[in-house]
Ligand SMILES: CC(=O)CC(=O)C(=O)O
């Protein structure tokens with residue numbers, strides 16, 4: 001398995017889970033899902049620390065969504081829940097940046113979320129953390145501050161669908177490849193970010209990351 005020292009190896013494809021924290025589903029007036037809700041961000045959405053987040057043209061309501069990322073280490077197809085750990089190389093933390101106004105418009109029209117979720121720089125990703133450094137990924141704390149003000153803080157054990165369920169579910173439909181990033185959904189506290197804002201986020205006591213909105 002690669003150690004993914006080079007960030008470009010991560011995020012080969014970015015598979016995202018939506019509405020995986022009850023309080024976040026409720027804060028946006030969305031139903032609690034009965035099965036995982038999956039969408040994709042393209043590779044061009046990936047951005048590493050030191051590079052800005054660029055607001056897509058016409059967007060008036062860009063939101064941050066801090067999420068635990070699972071980095072896949074081995075090709076995975078039809079994986080049984082009990083075997084999930086064999087397919088994980090490690091973890092990271094990322095922002096699923098969302099043009100909420102574009103998404104609201106798409107939801108009303110029954111149209112795809114591509115422009116709201118997959119514009120360039122819509123996936124700021126922190127460094128890779130080898131799985132040996134994290135004994136239980138369901139016992140981590142996500143946090144996110146905007147301009148020093150806390151907006152999101154939640155334990156990963158609040159996920160509706162845990163990581164074994166997500167890997168097992170997704171790989172029934174689509175093969176996961178080494179370097180693919182599985183974003184596991186955001187907790188409550190998403191809000192509008194604007195040009196000039198600083199977004200600090202991470203996993204408490206494990207990793208911190210900082211990005212600027214251009
Ligand atoms: C409503 C959303 O944008 C779903 C999503 O991405 C999430 O993390 O939840």
Ligand SMILES: [Mg+2]
Nearest residue numbers: 065096185186
């Ligand atoms: Mg999200």
